[in-house]
Amino acid sequence: MSSTEVRLSRLLILAQKFNNFYLTGFHKGDIRPFLVEGQQVGLIKSDVLKQLVKYPEVFCIRDCEQTKQGLVELNPAFRDYNERTEQVEKVLRNLRSEGLFPALQGWRDEYFEVKSEHRPLLKMERAATPLFGVRKYGVDINGYVRHPTQGLCIWLQQRSNTKETWPGKWDNMVGGGLSVGFGIKETAIKEAAEEASIPSDLVKNLVSAGCVSFFFESRQGLFPNTEYVFDLELPLDFVPHNADGEVQAFELLPAKECVERVFTPDFKTTSAPVVIDFLIRHGHITADDVVDFTQIVELLHVPLQSLYIYKTRLEQLQKQHQQLPNDDGNCNSGSSTIKPLENGHKKAA
Amino acid sequence: MSSTEVRLSRLLILAQKFNNFYLTGFHKGDIRPFLVEGQQVGLIKSDVLKQLVKYPEVFCIRDCEQTKQGLVELNPAFRDYNERTEQVEKVLRNLRSEGLFPALQGWRDEYFEVKSEHRPLLKMERAATPLFGVRKYGVDINGYVRHPTQGLCIWLQQRSNTKETWPGKWDNMVGGGLSVGFGIKETAIKEAAEEASIPSDLVKNLVSAGCVSFFFESRQGLFPNTEYVFDLELPLDFVPHNADGEVQAFELLPAKECVERVFTPDFKTTSAPVVIDFLIRHGHITADDVVDFTQIVELLHVPLQSLYIYKTRLEQLQKQHQQLPNDDGNCNSGSSTIKPLENGHKKAA
Numbered sequence: 001m002s003s004t005e006v007r008l009s010r011l012l013i014l015a016q017k018f019n020n021f022y023l024t025g026f027h028k029g030d031i032r033p034f035l036v037e038g039q040q041v042g043l044i045k046s047d048v049l050k051q052l053v054k055y056p057e058v059f060c061i062r063d064c065e066q067t068k069q070g071l072v073e074l075n076p077a078f079r080d081y082n083e084r085t086e087q088v089e090k091v092l093r094n095l096r097s098e099g100l101f102p103a104l105q106g107w108r109d110e111y112f113e114v115k116s117e118h119r120p121l122l123k124m125e126r127a128a129t130p131l132f133g134v135r136k137y138g139v140d141i142n143g144y145v146r147h148p149t150q151g152l153c154i155w156l157q158q159r160s161n162t163k164e165t166w167p168g169k170w171d172n173m174v175g176g177g178l179s180v181g182f183g184i185k186e187t188a189i190k191e192a193a194e195e196a197s198i199p200s201d202l203v204k205n206l207v208s209a210g211c212v213s214f215f216f217e218s219r220q221g222l223f224p225n226t227e228y229v230f231d232l233e234l235p236l237d238f239v240p241h242n243a244d245g246e247v248q249a250f251e252l253l254p255a256k257e258c259v260e261r262v263f264t265p266d267f268k269t270t271s272a273p274v275v276i277d278f279l280i281r282h283g284h285i286t287a288d289d290v291v292d293f294t295q296i297v298e299l300l301h302v303p304l305q306s307l308y309i310y311k312t313r314l315e316q317l318q319k320q321h322q323q324l325p326n327d328d329g330n331c332n333s334g335s336s337t338i339k340p341l342e343n344g345h346k347k348a349a
Numbered sequence: 350m351s352s353t354e355v356r357l358s359r360l361l362i363l364a365q366k367f368n369n370f371y372l373t374g375f376h377k378g379d380i381r382p383f384l385v386e387g388q389q390v391g392l393i394k395s396d397v398l399k400q401l402v403k404y405p406e407v408f409c410i411r412d413c414e415q416t417k418q419g420l421v422e423l424n425p426a427f428r429d430y431n432e433r434t435e436q437v438e439k440v441l442r443n444l445r446s447e448g449l450f451p452a453l454q455g456w457r458d459e460y461f462e463v464k465s466e467h468r469p470l471l472k473m474e475r476a477a478t479p480l481f482g483v484r485k486y487g488v489d490i491n492g493y494v495r496h497p498t499q500g501l502c503i504w505l506q507q508r509s510n511t512k513e514t515w516p517g518k519w520d521n522m523v524g525g526g527l528s529v530g531f532g533i534k535e536t537a538i539k540e541a542a543e544e545a546s547i548p549s550d551l552v553k554n555l556v557s558a559g560c561v562s563f564f565f566e567s568r569q570g571l572f573p574n575t576e577y578v579f580d581l582e583l584p585l586d587f588v589p590h591n592a593d594g595e596v597q598a599f600e601l602l603p604a605k606e607c608v609e610r611v612f613t614p615d616f617k618t619t620s621a622p623v624v625i626d627f628l629i630r631h632g633h634i635t636a637d638d639v640v641d642f643t644q645i646v647e648l649l650h651v652p653l654q655s656l657y658i659y660k661t662r663l664e665q666l667q668k669q670h671q672q673l674p675n676d677d678g679n680c681n682s683g684s685s686t687i688k689p690l691e692n693g694h695k696k697a698a
Contacts, residue, residue: 118640184636208635210626211646226643228636277559281630286557287533287577291467294575294654297560301650305643 010263011276011285012292015299018269021222022215022302032061033310034132035073036084039116040310043133043222044072051100055091066317067310074122084122092128103130103220106164112136113180123180127164130221135304136177139188140271141206141230142278143173143196143240145252152282154258154275155240157195158249159268165220169268170261172275173240173250174198175227184208188230195247196240198232207231209281212273212300215307224304227274231281255284273300359612360625360634361641364648367618370571371564371651381410382659383481384422385433388465389659392482392571393421400449404440415666416659423471433471441477452479452569455513461485462529472529476513479570484653485526488537489620490555490579491627492522492545492589494601501631503607503624504589506544507598508617514569518617519610521624522589522599523547524576533557537579544596545589547581556580558630561622561649564656573653576623580630604633622649 016023025031032049034042044052052059052072060073078084096104104127111123114134129136143155155173159166176191178184188206192198209229216223240250253261259279262272277300279285287293365372374380381398383391393401401408401421409422427433445453453476460472463483478485492504504522508515525540527533537555541547558580565572589599602610608628611621626649628634636642 208629208632208637210629211636211643213643213647280557280559283557287560288557294560294562298562298650298652298654301647303647303652305647 011290011296012299014263014272015276015296018214018216018272019299019302021217021224022299025215025217025222030070031133032070032072033308034134035071035310036114036116036121037074037076038311039121040308041114041116041121041132041134043224043307044131045133045222048101048131048221051095052091055094058087058091064310064314066314069310071310081120081122085124088122088124092125095131101131101221103127106220108164111180112177126177130218130223133222133224135224135226135308137184137226137228138175138177139184139191139228139230140172140274141174141188141192141196141232142209142274143198143232143234144278144282145234145236147236147254150254152255152284153252154255154278155196155234156251156253156258156261157240157242157247158251160246160248163246166268166270168248168266170251170264170266171268171271173232175271175274184228185230188228192232194244195242196250197243198234198240202234202238203232205232210277212277213302213304214270214273214299215302215304216270218269223270224307225270226304229274229277231278255279255282259284276300360639360645361648363612363621364625364645367563367565367621368648368651370566370573371648374564374566374571379419380482381419381421382657383483384420384659385463385465385470386423386425387660388470389657390463390465390470390481390483392573392656393480394482394571397450397480397570400444401440404443407436407440413659413663415663418659420659430469430471434473437471437473441474450480450570452476455569457513460529461526475526479567479572482571482573484573484575484657486575486577487524487526488533488540488577488579489521489623490523490537490541490545490581491558491623492547492581492583493627493631494583494585496585496603499603501604501633502601503604503627504545504583504599504601505607505610506589506591506596507600509595509597512595515617515619517597517615519600519613519615520617520620522581524620524623533577534579537577541581543593544591545599546592547583547589551583551587552581554581559626561626562651562653563619563622563648564651564653565619567618572619573656574619575653578623578626580627604628604631608633625649 029046032044033040034044049072053061058075060075062071062073063069064071074084078087092104095101096107106127107125108127110126112126112129113123114121145153147153157171157173159169159171161168174191174195176187178187182190185208189203192203207230209231211226211228213226258275261267262275276285280297290296378395381393382389383393398421402410407424409424411420411422412418413420423433427436441453444450445456455476456474457476459475461475461478462472463470494502496502506520506522508518508520510517523540523544525536527536531539534555534557538552541552556579558578560575560577562575607624610616611624625634629646639645
């Protein structure tokens with residue numbers, strides 16, 4: 001069906017849009033792992049690199065002897081969490097005052113904890129994390145209603161015009177970043193109260209439903225995001241209202257209209273994966289309707305983890321040096337089959 | 350919690366087990382794209398290659414000038430779908446009579462259609478597809494009950510002891526491969542009737558819920574599988590019974606016991622992803638319980654598509670030859686960031 005074709009290409013193009021860095025960004029210029037304590041915690045583009053070289057006492061910029069790869073390393077001489085945090089913050093405040101990076105104009109005095117394998121390494125101003133390509137984790141709640149006549153309907157929020165990021169855009173009913181010291185479901189419940197005034201007797205029906213991962217790039221920087229998704233069925237008569245001033249409106253949309261809204265420029269690009277995942281899980285986008293269904297599902301779960309494994313690769317290379325020649329052979333044939341992975345997806349026309 | 354840690358490692362080790370080829374198989378020996386009409390439709394291991402070289406009139410084994418990669422190509426002189434089908438079948442019947450491949454002992458006179466971008470290229474005996482690493486698509490139905498006292502319960506089937514594959518193993522309530530000429534939901538409905546005698550008034554509640562993709566390797570060969578998953582809530586008093594002799598028992602298990610069953614050697618390894626995905630979507634495996642939750646979700650949706658893109662890579666290389674030198678530079682930096690993708694996952698201890 002040509003109508004299906006149209007539907008397909010719109011969904012696929014959107015999935016490619018919120019994965020623009022995963023699909024094509026790597027091919028543009030010199031992208032360097034960012035290491036703290038020998039662990040890769042980020043990816044740094046050349047525009048940021050150009051500024052970091054001015055702070056050699058904080059950032060060591062070098063090539064790795066084993067991987068031959070260019071690296072940015074936080075000075076290993078820093079003793080602990082607090083010293084790393086202070087040293088990075090000093091640089092960030094400088095960069096902010098120089099006004100070079102749009103991201104830093106959104107400075108909000110809110111910390112994001114940079115971890116490796118669940119070990120906290122430092123905390124960083126939330127607005128700065130896109131400059132370092134630090135993996136971000138958030139929660140989103142799909143608030144929905146089973147309407148007697150209109151079927152599945154979804155609550156969307158319109159972000160306040162005063163928000164630093166995506167002002168005025170349509171978004172999921174509830175969403176927020178994970179903050180230091182809060183659990184995942186705990187964060188969802190907190191955000192549900194702050195953003196949509198959802199009372200405890202309703203929020204108790206919250207259902208954990210998995211996560212989506214994508215890698216988006218914008219003027220602000222890099223967004224290797226994982227969103228933990230929750231579904232919340234709401235009674236017909238419940239109307240969310242905002243408590244923290246971050247939302248200007250809520251609207252209940254039938255599933256079909258919700259899909260259309262997601263395609264408009266008025267919808268927050270990085271929230272689209274959560275809605276698409278919800279509509280797929282609830283049978284409103286199906287493999288029979290959308291020819292590239294499996295490709296779209298792939299792009300809702302991109303293997304971010306495999307882009308943050310400098311240390312693993314280093315350990316593998318070191319092992320290989322100790323191993324038999326035919327193991328090196330294996331490794332070569334391995335990497336030759338690895339190469340395609342980034343190229344697998346057709347680009348948006 | 351150490352109890353969580355145990356839970357984590359069991360789930361992650363299982364996810365690594367049904368992705369043993371995705372995570373490590375590529376590193377073992379010479380894996381070659383299998384081309385039909387210039388399109389990659391499979392991946393061929395060296396044990397199969399050793400046999401195919403004996404049929405040069407059917408399989409051209411060569412190196413690609415542009416990619417420098419070893420290839421297996423179905424003779425491009427074959428005129429059409431029927432000629433390709435007949436020529437391949439002749440070879441397969443020979444190989445079967447030689448008794449070299451366990452997979453071919455499971456010959457079932459059932460065809461699987463080999464396609465590229467939805468264009469049928471040939472049909473192949475279903476039992477032979479693992480030798481060619483052809484992507485397989487199937488449907489699975491999660492039959493479940495909301496029990497008043499036991500909560501979410503899941504129907505499992507025990508496969509007949511006479512089945513060619515995984516005899517006697519526990520499996521999802523309903524599952525089957527996509528057959529020529531059937532739609533995806535249509536196949537699910539057909540299998541629901543044949544395997545579990547689910548009447549039309551119940552099967553109408555079938556909900557499409559997405560798909561899982563993984564890449565498993567066994568003695569039979571390669572299984573780059575995508576399973577389209579459907580959920581079906583069933584009434585408390587419904588008991589499935591088999592109609593086609595392929596099932597020896599059905600059992601209703603509370604979610605907790607179902608998880609335990611999946612970890613036993615009595616459960617079909619390649620059906621585990623469907624159950625884990627179901628338990629994640631329904632809030633029975635959550636990010637707060639399982640430290641490596643995002644890694645497990647990644648391994649339920651591995652980017653298979655990017656392993657079948659010989660033609661895309663060829664076109665990209667050809668483009669690069671026509672482009673500016675700095676585009677080649679980009680390509681190199683690209684491929685250096687592509688390499689990690691296979692290595693991203695810690696191996697099972």
